[in-house]
Amino acid sequence: MPWLMKWLPGPHQRIFSITQEILNFIKVSIKEHKENLDPSSPRDYIDSFLIEMGEKEDNDSGFELNNLCFCTLDLFGAGTETTATTLHWGLLYMICIPQIQERVQAEVDAVIGPSRQPSMTDRNNMPYTDAVIHEIQRMGNIIPLSLGKMANKDTTLDTFIIPKGTTVLFTLGSVLHDESIWETPYTFNPQHFLEKDGRFRKREAFLPFSAGKRVCIGEPLARMELFLFFTSLLQRFTFTAPAGEQPSLEFKLGTTRCPKPYRLCAVPR
Ligand code: HEM
Structure with a gap:
């Protein structure tokens, strides 16, 4: 009964009011x-959408102003919160496991050096850093139930019958922490993504972006952002917990599963 939510008190009311605020901001920007x-x-995106839409809105094709508002809203929710939360997890793991931070910094220093900005071509030469970022995403599991879907026809999946109209949620943690696949499913371990000789190792069960036709459409962008931000941060700073503080690796469930x-202290290098 989603319509009821509008009337019930609770923390979701804050999500509704923030969403409305962003929508108002987007409407002004479109104008x-x-x-x-x-x-x-x-x-930018809004200009391109308006040009494609032309003079007349077309509800069937989706080129209408209301859809433009919600697609732009998606870029905030799906495109900002996700990468930011992953970086939150990343810095947390770096302050909790300083020896991993040191190894990433050693690779950054060797491949990029102290002054040049990191670029995407560096990633191929930085298997350890790449493995650490993958492990941050695996352990972070920031969208644990993916996004809800509804079966549009009666469907059989393995031995399960899913009747038309059933809402389906995928638990991504079932693969990201699969005990039959990962050597240390619940422990941060970049070796999961490294061959014995140190080359990067792809893993089929690495599915933080989900899979299939509705897989995250922003995956390539997100992967670039994570690499560029993470390496830039560790190139410039060493991160530590404030003296006497032991940060918790427990999560808080909100829009995403976040730390x-x-x-933390960011000490310039
Ligand atoms: C670390 C970063 C990110 C993670 C872990 C992530 C993860 C996900 C997941 C699990 C889904 C649901 C897929 C499904 O329903 O099966 C999704 C959908 C989506 N993501 Fe991402 N995402 C990230 C970054 C981004 C970025 C940067 C953008 C855009 C700029 C984006 C745009 C979207 C959109 C539009 C959808 C809905 C796709 C659809 O339903 O067809 N995401 N994402």
Whole structure:
């Protein structure tokens, strides 16, 4: 009964009001874009959508203003919260396991050096850092139930019959922590993604972006962002917990599965 949620008190009301605030901001931004749109030179996503939509909204194709608002909202929710939460987990693991942070920094220093900005071409030469980022995502499991889906016809999956209209949630943790696959399923271990000779090792059960037709559409962008932000941060700073504090690796479930708030010191290198 989702309609009931609007009337019930609880923390979800804060999500509703923040969502409304962002939608209002997006509406103002769309209005501004429309006022000075140059069809021959789109500046961004909103411009491109407006150009494709033309003068007339078309509900069937999805090129209508309401959909533009929600697609732009998706870029905030799906595109910002996710990468930020993964980086929160990443820095937390780095302050909890300093010897892993040191090995990443050694690789950053050897491949990129202290001053040049990291670029995507560096990733192929940085298997340890790549493995650490994969392990952060595996352990972070930031969208544990993926996104709900509904069967649009009667479906058989293995021995299960899923009647049309059933809501289905995938527990991504069942693969990300599969005890028959991962050597240390519940312990942070970059070796999961490394061959014996130190080359990067792909793992089929690495599915933080889910799988199938509705797999995360932002995966390539997210993977670039994680690599560039993570390496830039460790190139410039060493992260530690404040003296006498032991940050917790427990999670707090919100829009994503994120770490409990923690404090860190960023010491310039
Ligand atoms: C670490 C970062 C990210 C993770 C772990 C992640 C994970 C996911 C997952 C698990 C889903 C659900 C897939 C399913 O329903 O089976 C999803 C969907 C989606 N993600 Fe991401 N995501 C990330 C970053 C991004 C970014 C950067 C963008 C866009 C800029 C994005 C856009 C989307 C969109 C639009 C969907 C819905 C796709 C659909 O239903 O067809 N995500 N993501």
